Amino acid sequence: MRAPPRRGAAPWDLGAGPSRNASGLRLSLAALADPTRRTLFELLAERPRPVGELARRLPVSRSAVSQHLRLLKEAGLVVDRPEGTRRVYQLSPEGLDALRAYLDQFWSKTLAAYKTAVEQPSADSE
């Protein structure tokens, strides 16, 4: 294995990404970078749950849970719907953002490392 590329040193193109996509991705990454939101996300991965139930399972206030859920919703990772007087959250059925976020990073890393490999002064050119 070659050494990994220096973070930030590789001038890869961030792609065709109109800023809307790029900011959407950053939003998703930020949303899942927080442990509380990740826990919420994992609970919702098991099944849809109302806010109250989520709040009972987390050591934070209900209003804090609502705030976290709002951020997850803005990131496009969860959706909500009213059910009687409750509000039920579930993972977004269109939730491709997480997969996109993974692939975005995967290809960035791959291309950066590829650039390093291909520009090595004929270390392995025969």
Add this chain to the structure above:
Amino acid sequence: MSTHVASTSVKKSVVVEALIARAFKVFTEDFGSFKPAEHNLLAVAIAETVFEPRVGGYVYDRGVDGSECRWARVLAYEPPNRLLLSWNISPQWRIEIDPDKTSEWEVRFTAETANRTRVEIEHRNLGRHGEGWESVRDGVDQGWPLYLQRFADLLAQET
């Protein structure tokens, strides 16, 4: 405001100081040397990653215990200009055997000057993995936590 429409493709490009023929050769023959190490579905460490240079071939990881993971299939192999491969990994981080539920990634090599090549990757049709999201939504699948862990690991490495 409530509906966030996700794009179903990811595009990346890089310009490398290399002849187009070398750019293509390194990309295919040395793929395992620059593919992120954390991209691994095997239970063990990867001993090598093989890129079979022909249509119908596979990109696969071979683990140190001999196990294999064939996670991409070569759909077009056109040196030194183009590659098209499937992405046979489901959102549950498992090998997808139904070709209708795989996405695809195309790699294009374009000579900008004699010694400079642009390499573009478009990973598209992510929506084909949609079945997985529905099963996740229905709560019948336990793959998400693993997937999330991978995702979180990546995030941790990024910071």
